[in-house]
Amino acid sequence: MTTPATTGTLRLGYGTNGLTDLRLDDALTLLADLGYDGVGLTLDHMHLDPLAPDLARRTRHTATLLDRLGLDVTIETGARYILDPRHKHGPSLLDPDPDARATRAALLTTALHIAADLGAHAVHCFSGTTPPGTDPDTAWKRLTDTLTPVLGTAETTGIPLAVEPEPGHLLATLADFHHLRGLLGDPPPLGLTLDIGHCQCLEDRPPADCVREAAPWLRHVQIEDMRRGIHEHLPLGDGEIDFPPVLTALADTGYQGLTVVELPRHSHAGPELARTSLPFLRAAAASAARPPGPTDPTGRTPGAPA
Template sequence: MSLRFGYGTNGFGSHRLDDALAVIAGLGYDGVALTVDHPHMDPFAPNLSARTIAVGQRLAELDLAVVIETGARYVLDPWRKHEPNLVSDAGRERRVDLLCRAVRIGAELGAEAVSFWSGTLPGGVSADEGWRRVTSGVASVLEEADKRGMICAFEPEPGMFVDTVAGVLELRKRLGDPEGLRVTLDVGHVVANEAGTVADCVHQAGDLLANVQVDDMVEGVHEHLEFGEGEVDLPAALGALLDVGYGGLAAVELPRHGHAAPVVARRSLDALRAAEAEALATRTGHDGGERGRARAVRQRDGEEEMP
């Protein structure tokens, strides 16, 4: 198998959405991570349904798959970044409303997943109260998603209440392990915040992995960097995705690089393709042949589903 690469529209903030999609497709990407935000797909502007239909038609023309991202910084509050969120003291219902709008947009576009996160717990609020808030909010979003057949993918974010893959798994457990709630993994976040490697986290998420973001970072610093500028072992990261049979998009997440978006997007795809080739060569050279034959036997005998 091979991986499917995408690029986040939040890295094309200086482009019109139609132009950004054309550039991303023209470079050879398989899809886009579409952030619902005012520069592109404003979820609160008039004629949302008509605009969504038009974007869907454009995605189809360009043969681009899509996931929906909801990390817009100031879409709800022009003064406070990422506020209100699912664990805020007030206004949590506004975040739930935004996420439900994203679910409806995703359903209209045939998106593979809608990705979101918890937000940062205010000072003085207990962890028990944080869990109560986030589970309540996510349950409301899942209700909307279930109606529309959408997959929700929860992202652990450094500095937020739910900040690790283990935290996402705990959230799922508290909600009764719903089928429609899965995991978003940002490989850079692993280096910045997780105790284990990218491979550890990929295998920890396993078949719950529904959305992947790719970028570079350094340990302890939540700053999205181009590949090669941080400490992410990109071939190893992509190799782990291949190991678990991940079939979703792996979309570049560089929201602060819009000033040079086409150039950065081209460099990023070159780096991803080179890293994937290295990962595939390593797998084949070491044990890929035997692994592939064993997998084929299991699939033939009905012991393992095709990815």
């Protein structure tokens, strides 16, 4: 195993939704060999299927492997077709059918129990898109009503449920996350998944400012490159994000969870991107730790896109 990825307080991981052409054991071994601190484990049919009849056995095996490899883990629940083979991310927490909403809630409950068995530090989720013909008040009520029992399980297991603002969803921005907190009465198990690319895409403030604003609720971080107004996950360096200030903000807040590279449409090149993403983030973190100097006439910092 190579040198751990940890830089200061930052602990770096890679998401298995960008390694779907690999068996889970092979993906975890690859990340450990590259020097990652952990993994964002998306529960899916090829990677710890949450609907498998032998889930308990598979979970024990994965826990043993994570421990042997020295990898920490966050559980992610964004598998596209895990519940419905015909509709992406269906059913959602906003589905008009209460039984369908309950199916999504059951997946999150299972994920929390898996997270507890694996020693994960959070379970990630998102709201889903608002169904056609549904007014905002109805959508928010469905979301809060469906999440309430899930948050009860989160409290029981001691695993935070970290909701991700997702472009195009009902809960799309940090402001929407705070709206949800208010509707639910700010329950302690409710946390935030902050996707740095989404901040670049959609938020009014720079990503580093978003990190600082989100710090009290931050339980999970996803990172990739992105361009303003375009929701497309890009390899690090291929978009517009200036990474050193983002990593400085994460370090300054004392965030202790994983910062996970998320490239879900790049599994065809997953092993290579996992290899190159780690030195990119290390260089950006090292640049952030150094005072600016006069050596670069462009004024750019290493790790920032050209």
